Amino acid sequence: MFKLIRQMDKLENYICQLLLCLFVVLLFTQVILRVVFNYGIPWSEELSRFAFVWFVFLGASYAARLSAHNRVTFHLRMMPAKLRNLVELLGDIFWIAFNTLMTFKSIEVIESMMEFTFYSPALDWSMAYLYMIFPISFTLTSLRIIQVNYLKLVCGVKFDDVDEPNLEEDVMSTPASKSEQYGSRPLA
Amino acid sequence: MTAPFILFGMFFFLLVIGAPIVVALGASALTVYLAAGDDFVSLVQTAWNAVDSFPIMALPAFILSGALMQSAGISRRLVHIAEVMAGPMAGGLGFSAILASMFFGAISGSGPATTAAVGMLMIPAMVDRGYGRSYSAALTASSGGLGVVIPPSIPMVIYGVTASESITKLFMAGILPGIMLAGGLMIANYVISKKKGYVSGNIHPPGALRKACKDGIWAILAPVVILGGIYSGLFTPTEAAVVSVFYTLFVGVFIHKELSLDGFKESLNSTTWLTGRVLIIMFTATAFGRILVENDIPGMIAQSLLNMTDSLALIWIIVIAFLIFVGMFLETLATIMIVTPVLLPVMVSLGVDPIHFGIVLVCCCEIGFSTPPLGENMFIGSSIAKVSIEEISAKAIPFVLVEILVVVLLAFFPELVLWLPELFGY
Numbered sequence: 001m002f003k004l005i006r007q008m009d010k011l012e013n014y015i016c017q018l019l020l021c022l023f024v025v026l027l028f029t030q031v032i033l034r035v036v037f038n039y040g041i042p043w044s045e046e047l048s049r050f051a052f053v054w055f056v057f058l059g060a061s062y063a064a065r066l067s068a069h070n071r072v073t074f075h076l077r078m079m080p081a082k083l084r085n086l087v088e089l090l091g092d093i094f095w096i097a098f099n100t101l102m103t104f105k106s107i108e109v110i111e112s113m114m115e116f117t118f119y120s121p122a123l124d125w126s127m128a129y130l131y132m133i134f135p136i137s138f139t140l141t142s143l144r145i146i147q148v149n150y151l152k153l154v155c156g157v158k159f160d161d162v163d164e165p166n167l168e169e170d171v172m173s174t175p176a177s178k179s180e181q182y183g184s185r186p187l188a
Numbered sequence: 189m190t191a192p193f194i195l196f197g198m199f200f201f202l203l204v205i206g207a208p209i210v211v212a213l214g215a216s217a218l219t220v221y222l223a224a225g226d227d228f229v230s231l232v233q234t235a236w237n238a239v240d241s242f243p244i245m246a247l248p249a250f251i252l253s254g255a256l257m258q259s260a261g262i263s264r265r266l267v268h269i270a271e272v273m274a275g276p277m278a279g280g281l282g283f284s285a286i287l288a289s290m291f292f293g294a295i296s297g298s299g300p301a302t303t304a305a306v307g308m309l310m311i312p313a314m315v316d317r318g319y320g321r322s323y324s325a326a327l328t329a330s331s332g333g334l335g336v337v338i339p340p341s342i343p344m345v346i347y348g349v350t351a352s353e354s355i356t357k358l359f360m361a362g363i364l365p366g367i368m369l370a371g372g373l374m375i376a377n378y379v380i381s382k383k384k385g386y387v388s389g390n391i392h393p394p395g396a397l398r399k400a401c402k403d404g405i406w407a408i409l410a411p412v413v414i415l416g417g418i419y420s421g422l423f424t425p426t427e428a429a430v431v432s433v434f435y436t437l438f439v440g441v442f443i444h445k446e447l448s449l450d451g452f453k454e455s456l457n458s459t460t461w462l463t464g465r466v467l468i469i470m471f472t473a474t475a476f477g478r479i480l481v482e483n484d485i486p487g488m489i490a491q492s493l494l495n496m497t498d499s500l501a502l503i504w505i506i507v508i509a510f511l512i513f514v515g516m517f518l519e520t521l522a523t524i525m526i527v528t529p530v531l532l533p534v535m536v537s538l539g540v541d542p543i544h545f546g547i548v549l550v551c552c553c554e555i556g557f558s559t560p561p562l563g564e565n566m567f568i569g570s571s572i573a574k575v576s577i578e579e580i581s582a583k584a585i586p587f588v589l590v591e592i593l594v595v596v597l598l599a600f601f602p603e604l605v606l607w608l609p610e611l612f613g614y
Contacts, residue, residue, distance in 0.1 A: 016460035017453075024249060027430040031423060045242065053239045055248070059464020060210075069208035069465050070519040074561035076206050084206070091207030098215040102231065109232045134235060163300075163564055 012062040012140060019055040023048035046122040050130055057137035064144040067152075067159040085152055092145050099138040099145075106134035191220050192483050195476070209522045210465070214472030220479050231475055238474040239467055242426055243355055246345045248463040249429030250297045253436050255458060257295060257410070259451030260440025263305040265404030266291045271313060272396045279381025281317055282327055285310040286373050289331035293338030293366065294411035295432070297345070299520070299557040303332025303565040307572045315573070319386045325569035326558070326583035330591065331373055332565040333554035336520070338366035340414060343553055345425065346521050347546045349470075350477075350528040354543075355425045356418055360609040361547050365598050369551065372590040380586060406439045419612070469522050477529030486533040493534065500538055504599040507531065508552060512592070515556025520564070523553055543609065544602045551595045558584050 007014075026048040033039045063069055071091075076084045113128035120127060151157040198216035203209070214231075221228040257263045270288035274280040288306045296302050307328040314324040336343045339359035348355035381387075401408065414432045417423040423431060440447030480486065493503050514523055527549065535545045557565040560581045570577050598604050 013457060013460055016464070017456045020248060020252070020456060020459060023245065024252070024430055024433055027245070027249075027427060028434050031427045031431060035422065048245070049240055049242060052245050052248070053236065055460070056239050056464055056467040057235075059460045060468035061464070063461040063465035063468075066461055068461050069210060070469075070522060071206050071208050072203045072517055072562075073206065074517065075204070077561075088206040091202060091205045091211070094202060094205075094207050094215050095211040098211055098218060101218060101228075102214075102235075105228055106232045106235075109229060131232070131236065134232060163567055 009065070010062075012058040012065070016055050016059045016062060019051045019058070023051040023055070026051070043122040046120055050120075050123075050125075053130075054133050057133050058140075061137050061140040061144055064141045065148065066162060067148050068162045070163075073161070089149055089153065092149055096142045096145055099142045103135045103138040103142075106131060106138070110135070191224065191479060192485055194220050194223050195479055199476070209519060210469045210472050213469065213476040213526070217472065217475040217479055234475045234478070235471045238471045241349060243345065243349050243424070244467065244470065246340075246355070246426040246429045247342055247467065248459055249426065249433055250340060250342055250345070251462050252455060252459045253429060253432040254296045254298055254301045255455035256433060256436040256440060256447065256452070258301075258305065259447050259455060260436050261444040261446040262295070262407040262410055262436060262439060263292065264309065265400070265407040265444075266295070266410075267306055267309045269397070269400045269404050269408070271309060272392045272400045274392070276387070277378075279377045279386055281310070281314050281319065282377035282381055282386070283374055285314065285324075285328050286331045286334075286370050286377065289328070289334045290338055290366065290370050291411070293335040293341075295340075295414060296335050297340045297342035299333045299335045299554065300564040300568055302335030303328055303557075303568045304572075306332060307569055311569070311572050317386070319381075320384070320583070321573045322575045322579035322583045323380070323384070323386075325566075325573035325575055326580045326587065327373075327377060328572075329558045329563065329565035329569035329580060330584055330587035331370070332568070333557040333591075334366055334370055334373075336557075337362050337369055337547075337551055337554050339363065340418070340425065340429070341550065343520055343524055343550045344546065346470075346524050347528060347549060350473075350525055351532050351542055351546060353546060354614065356421075357543055357609045357614040358546055358550075359415070359418055359425065360612060360614055361543050361605045362550070364604055364608055365547055365551055365594070368594050368598070368604070369554070369591055372594045373587055376586050376590045406443050410435060410439075466521050469525055473522070473525035473529075476526065480530055481533075486530055487537075489530065490534040490537050494538075500540075501600060503538060504548075505596070507535070508548065508592070508595055508599060511549060511552035512555055512559070515553050516559045517562055518556075519562070520553045520556060523556070524549060541602060541606060544605045547605045548595060548599050551591075551598060555588055555591050555595065559588060 026044050030040065030044050033041065076087065079087065110128050110131050113126070113131060118127040119125065120130070148159065152159060195216050198219045199212050202212035202215055207215070218228060218231065221231070267288040270284045270291055273287060274284040285306060288310060289302050292302045292305050296305070307325070311324045311328055315321055339362045341359070341362060344358040344362060345355055347353070348358050410432065413435055414428050417428045417431060418425055437447065493506070497503065511527065514527065532542060532545060536542060557563055560566065560577055566577055566580050566584070570580055
């Protein structure tokens with residue numbers, strides 16, 4: 001049971017990784033087919049784009065779990081940690097409000113799309129189902145924000161700034177030999 | 189005329205209370221709709237349309253291939269080649285660090301990733317040879333920005349998509365500015381090293397370079413595959429990014445035999461949240477930009493600029509100062525997404541080429557990587573060299589000044605940017 005809950009903690013991440021593999025492989029197949037055989041699968045570009053949209057919105061939810069979304073923080077850093085957490089909580093409440101409004105509006109949009117169905121040009125899929133990502137992603141993100149604030153304010157977990165990496169290993173003591181510490185950690 | 193006030197008021201309020209940039213943009217746009225009593229159905233459509241785009245798919249693919257190149261040992265070999273090129277002249281190893289950033293810039297589209305890959309190897313090597321710690325960190329942080337000017341470049345992908353300009357053309361236009369920025373940094377490095385007496389001496393046995401090149405031949409081929417494929421028109425930038433993912437997998441598994449399953453999984457893992465947090469901004473920034481355009485904010489800005497002065501040179505100076513200022517506080521890609529819909533129409537109405545503006549914008553963001561308080565490259569440099577951000581900032585000032593000088597040159601002489609793409613018929 002605990003294991004299941006722990007797996008749920010990275011739910012979006014697992015789905016995202018699958019979607020990422022899916023669209024990268026699809027695009028690569030398409031390139032090979034075009035360059036080598038001068039042939040194209042009509043639906044592959046569309047499917048990869050749809051996988052990509054779902055990937056982005058689920059990835060945003062996972063980024064919320066990691067507390068990785070970019071904020072302007074220079075003035076917050078000067079505040080005592082407690083005050084900073086409270087100010088950020090206020091910001092997060094606006095975030096949840098935004099997500100909630102977007103969830104309801106996207107459900108409304110989906111309902112109207114169910115009535116007047118749009119089909120995607122190549123795959124002939126109903127766009128209403130594809131738009132389901134919005135209520136899913138905005139709701140999940142809200143849950144993640146609540147989870148992060150609970151961990152931060154109640155459990156006292158500290159979230160490091162993901163853009164300000166702390167290296168566990170001291171590279172300066174092993175000069176010019178290893179550069180693999182960042183291997184696991186690409187930065188964009 | 190209240191919409192812009194609500195929009196900006198809400199935007200700055202949310203930024204100040206530490207809401208994520210994506211929320212500051214989205215919630216302020218939403219507030220405008222709510223205040224006017226309008227239906228915000230269009231926000232849902234924007235959410236889909238802003239992300240459902242083939243060219244932006246280059247972003248996750250470039251992030252993924254960059255991560256894999258670290259695990260596959262491609263990055264390390266490229267940097268090593270530049271390291272053994274260090275000559276005996278003043279600041280020799282500093283030259284190598286800049287050169288390494290250029291090499292790495294040709295496979296990576298990210299500034300912090302370039303700083304990390306180059307800094308990991310070059311900062312310890314420089315400190316070993318008696319270079320100051322904070323100087324070494326400042327140099328790699330500044331040159332790491334070359335990663336986004338020398339193609340391929342993630343910020344150029346984002347600019348190309350927001351401005352509906354050809355990404356391939358941007359990739360072509362970035363080459364010369366990248367070389368100029370590198371040249372400027374090299375001159376600054378030479379002058380400072382000479383004054384401080386940083387001399388590297390010949391630290392590698394003869395033949396070391398040949399050995400490094402032989403060992404790194406597959407790493408050298410990576411930029412050839414990526415950029416050659418794009419420039420020859422064989423691939424679109426998105427396809428080239430995907431091809432480089434598979435090239436890296438092939439080299440990492442079969443040639444270097446360094447890519448582990450863990451490294452692969454970790455690369456996938458970090459690509460998910462890095463892409464998610466950046467591209468969701470694409471949605472809210474598009475919504476934000478649309479309200480600005482509907483209220484003719486770009487037109488008003490253009491008018492007030494023209495009321496102030498009619499000299500394009502002066503307007504460029506104002507714009508560059510503004511961009512560098514914004515870049516000090518805001519994340520790079522968010523800056524591009526927010527600034528482009530406002531400033532691009534202004535500059536186009538003044539007769540500036542969109543490609544030219546895009547390159548200047550990306551170069552300003554490049555400087556933002558190494559300016560406090562938010563300088564992503566400095567954070568990396570500081571954690572590698574174990575020196576404070578303040579010390580690095582002080583040592584980075586000459587480099588930042590040289591880079592600003594180059595950017596001003598680029599702004600004043602559009603030929604520097606547009607000559608190469610025109611030569612190749614874009």
